[in-house]
């Protein structure tokens with residue numbers, strides 16, 4: 001279980017998160033939505049200890065998540081895939097997975113190939129020559145190599161064509177269902193993501209304005225107007 005209580009986050013004098021509290025139960029698939037600048041990335045980064053000015057408390061199971069301890073928090077089972085290009089372009093698919101899994105069992109690459117068969121097909125291809133969607137799947141696969149119990153994904157479909165967006169988002173559900181990995185995903189593709197997650201959290205100016213079943217958000221038109 002991941003629990004944040006009364007979290008405030010700042011960049012210098014700018015306060016981005018305000019008294020934010022949430023609890024994520026093991027095994028959940030949760031989407032985090034909100035306008036640009038609402039604090040979604042800051043929330044994910046805070047949860048992995050990557051924002052230096054945070055107060056309030058964040059716990060992952062019995063561990064306090066402290067700023068500046070990203071590596072330790074990753075070893076504790078919190079995987080984080082930041083927004084953007086996260087693969088070693090000059091290396092092959094296989095080499096990328098092996099590097100990501102160095103601290104762990106590299107044999108796990110076979111399980112990753114089970115989730116992303118396209119990566120198995122492209123095993124020896126340079127990562128830089130994969131399509132955008134395939135590179136994103138490789139980035140997810142690399143995060144999986146650390147055997148996370150919870151995966152924090154920051155806009156994994158940015159820049160992808162709609163058909164590929166669907167593939168990447170459905171792989172998130174596969175990861176959750178086949179590995180039991182808890183998933184917290186920040187996405188701008190709200191409608192497509194709501195189909196894949198069970199629970200939605202909407203942020204506005206660093207505060208939670210909705211936290212409930214994704215189905216409810218799809219059904220209640222009023223909530224759309226909230227963001």
Ligand SMILES: Nc1ncnc2c1ncn2[C@@H]1O[C@H](COP(=O)(O)OP(=O)(O)OP(=O)(O)O)[C@@H](O)[C@H]1O
Pocket residue numbers: 011014016034035036037038039040041042043
């Ligand atoms: N490293 C930083 N230094 C200073 N200000 C920052 C930093 N990172 C983010 N901010 C500011 O914090 C606010 C929230 O940014 P954040 O990236 O968390 O929002 P977001 O909801 O993820 O936005 P987007 O959807 O555009 O990615 C913005 O006003 C942004 O300019």
